[in-house]
Amino acid sequence: VTDDPTTDVPDQPDERDEHVAELLEVPPLDDVTRRRLVSRALEAAGETGATDDDETGAGAPAAAPRGRRILAVAAGAVAVIAVGAGVISALRDDGGGSGSTTVAGRVEDKQAEGAAPSTGDSGEGLGAAEAPAPDTEPASPRASANAGPIDLGDLGDVGDTARLRATVRGALAGADPQTRYLQDSRATPCTAAAPPPGTSAVAVGTGRDQGTPVVVLVVAEDLDRFRVLRLDPTTCAVKSDDEL
């Protein structure tokens, strides 16, 4: 496509096209997401200092691509699955506990990602569905020891399925298997009671569905098949069950 400014361009004033502007409008970020983005940026900057040598400051993204982050999460999931039945049994024994989580507690540790390629050219991002078996990523020892589900925290409005998927994926992509596994005693009863047969709970969060509190539970059917469930926090009844 030619980029010659002298050809075939109507002589139009330097005015904003309000119709296009309206079409391009993007809803503001929710507060949780905004705070998370800011926190991670500050965290990343604090770990490495102002070291970006790119003149534009933009050509050297520091965080690992989503695929790598999801890979790390998948590694954690393997650890959970590996101890699956025992964990669930233990959680059932615990029974109670608070499911409350905080965003502040979920500030991502970017140390592992700080070593990621800075040019943005070598990050081979992979979506969650095609993440390879995580045998190249050692499972977190702590994950194996605790074997609790990943703490997704408060996911906000999860009433829309597409948004729920995106939110959960985003949360998982930012999860740090080194620090974000819930202790068994903090897991909600639903992480023990709700996983359908043949699945293991790998992550849990909270949210609101049309204003009603729900527990969001991610379960693994195998190494690369996940489902996301919305549960009644009181009865743990499954309100929805979707492929992640």
Next chain:
Amino acid sequence: VRADADDDDNELAARAASGDRRALETLLDRHADRIHAICRRVLGHPEDALDATQEAMIAVARGIGRFDGRSSFTTWLYRVSTNAALDEGRRKSRRPVPVEELPEPAGGGSSVESRVSSRIDVDTALQSVPEEFRVAVVLRDLCDLDYAEIATVLDIPPGTVRSRIARGRRVLAEVLGNPDPGDERPTDGDTP
């Protein structure tokens, strides 16, 4: 008002550059929506946009120490955001798109559904606009930058900015106004 905001941003940026973490946090929080909007419209995919937004904000946080105030903070911010989105787009182009990441079809009927459908149409249409044109249109019509500012952000001559915006709008209008190649409905906008 915008000039006042720019002055405030520049002052905050100067403080952030000298190590004031609170000033940096304020700047990031203040501009998160704008960064995200740029990334969202350049990339057309919500998750990719969030990734790019995060990368841009990290780049700002890490690069603020070298911000010397010779250009306005917002110009620098737009450049960072645009480049982060383009970088994410290049990464995205090298990986397959899982079926479940594709936009779900929106049904007609309620106004909410229609709006969702319209948004999906916009994303689809924007992806039909060549990248360099799309970025220019986003900076002009979404961010309300003037041609000179866009020229600075993209480091191209103002005449090229004008060309790209005109062509981008034209493609967008054609795609949105005539989504079916066989449909001869007239288009609006600046299609000749």
